[in-house]
Amino acid sequence: EEDRIMQSEKLTTAGQLAAGIAHEIRNPLTSINGFIKLLRTSEKSNKLYFDIIESELKRIELIVNELLVLSKPEIAHVSKPLDVLDIIEQIVTLMKVQAAMNNIEIIPRYPAEPVYVHGETNQLKQVFINLLKNAMEAMDQGGTITLSIHQSDSDVRIIVQDDGIGMTPEQIKSLGQPFYTTKDSGTGLGYMITKNIVHNHGGSIDVKSSPERGTSFTIQLPVL
Ligand code: ADP
Ligand code: MG
Numbered sequence: 325e326e327d328r329i330m331q332s333e334k335l336t337t338a339g340q341l342a343a344g345i346a347h348e349i350r351n352p353l354t355s356i357n358g359f360i361k362l363l364r365t366s367e368k369s370n371k372l373y374f375d376i377i378e379s380e381l382k383r384i385e386l387i388v389n390e391l392l393v394l395s396k397p398e399i400a401h402v403s404k405p406l407d408v409l410d411i412i413e414q415i416v417t418l419m420k421v422q423a424a425m426n427n428i429e430i431i432p433r434y435p436a437e438p439v440y441v442h443g444e445t446n447q448l449k450q451v452f453i454n455l456l457k458n459a460m461e462a463m464d465q466g467g468t469i470t471l472s473i474h475q476s477d478s479d480v481r482i483i484v485q486d487d488g489i490g491m492t493p494e495q496i497k498s499l500g501q502p503f504y505t506t507k508d509s510g511t512g513l514g515y516m517i518t519k520n521i522v523h524n525h526g527g528s529i530d531v532k533s534s535p536e537r538g539t540s541f542t543i544q545l546p547v548l
Contacts, residue, residue, distance in 0.1 A: 342391040343391060343392055345391070346388045346389075346391035346392045347392070349384070349388050350388055353381065353384060353385060353388065356381065357381055360374065360377055360378060360381070383509070386509075386511055387511045387513065390511050390513040390514065390517065391513065403442045403443055403444055403525075404442070404443075404444075405440050405441075405442060405548055406440065406441060406442070406443050406445060406448065407438040407439060407440055408439045408440075408441050408443075408448065408473065408480060408482065408545070409434055409435070409438055409439045409473060410438065411445060411448050411449055411452065412434075412452055412471065412473065412482070413432075413434075414449070415449055415452040415453055415456065416430055416432065416456075416471065418453075419453070419456050419457075419460075422460070423456075423460055423469070426460060426463070426464070426466060427465070427466025427467075428460055428463055428466055428467055428468070428469060429467075429468050429469070430456070430468075430469045430471060431468060431469065431470045431471065432471055432472075433470060433471065433472035433473070434471075434472075434473050435473055435474075435475055437475075439473060439475050439480050439547070440547065440548045441480060441525070441545045441546065441547060441548060442525070442526075442546070442548060443525050443545070444525075447521045447524070447525075448521070448525070450517065450518070450521060451518050451521050451522060451543070452482075452484075454514040454515065454517065454518045455484045455518060455541050455543075456469065456471075456484065457514065458514060458515070459484055459485075459486035459488060459539070460486075461488075461507065462486055462488025462489045462490070462538075462539060463486060463487065463488035463489070467486060467487045467488055467538075468486070468487055469484065469485065469486050470483070470484075470485045470486075471483070471484055471485075472485075475547065476547075477547075478546070478547065479527075479544050479545060479546055479547055480544070480545050480547050481542055481543065481544050481545075482542070482543045482545070483540055483541070483542050483543075484540065484541045484543075485538065485539070485540035485541075486538050486539055486540070487537070487538040488538050488539065489535065489536065489538075490533045490534050490535040490536055490537050490538050490539055491531075491533040491534075491535065491539060492535055495533075496531055496533055499515055499531065500515045500516050500519050501516070502516055522543055522545070525545055525546075526545070526546050527543060527544050527545040527546065528543075528544050529541060529542070529543050529544075530542045530544075
């Protein structure tokens with residue numbers, strides 16, 4: 325238990341530092357973006373170089389935005405009773421179109437009643453966006469994501485299961501280390517943020533995965 329507290333404090337400090345740096349990087353980034361656009365209009369040659377500069381800038385922006393998620397206020401101050409079912413339905417509606425375009429079906433297994441937990445809506449949304457995004461990115465030939473919610477007297481478990489490329493035991497070990505990614509355009513920050521948010525909600529997250537078969541993430545949160 326003490327270890328867990330230490331760990332979450334460490335993450336918070338690292339998060340604050342990350343957020344501070346991200347803010348500082350954002351302003352010069354905005355002005356560089358502006359001047360590049362300006363230069364593009366007067367300088368007709370070197371299109372390829374401009375394209376590369378812009379795509380690299382986009383990448384920095386992506387990383388900075390992910391780091392900023394860590395700056396969200398501490399859970400204890402903002403947390404209130406929420407229906408996770410409602411949050412998950414909103415996120416699924418949001419991501420269903422993109423999933424369908426990639427031949428991915430999201431299968432819901434929800435209880436009939438609302439499922440109340442203590443939390444912060446935007447942070448919990450971020451958790452499900454990150455997990456669904458990773459599941460989709462693990463299935464570039466299409467597939468199925470099963471999203472189930474189970475409630476007991478003491479906790480709620482949310483399981484996001486995909487039948488994508490899966491992970492080796494080594495990959496599972498590296499999961500959640502800052503900047504660990506196996507993707508060309510990944511940031512390696514999504515899972516670290518996800519884990520951080522779940523822990524701040526007094527919950528835990530577990531992963532089961534095997535190569536070629538798929539991955540399932542189980543989030544456990546205390547019920548109200
Ligand atoms: P990113 O998605 O930017 O790479 P994440 O922190 O979200 O960063 O994930 C880190 C790495 O964990 C991914 O690059 C991938 O190798 C692995 N991973 C996460 N979720 C899955 C999944 N559902 N299936 C297979 N691999 C996954
Ligand atoms: Mg990700």
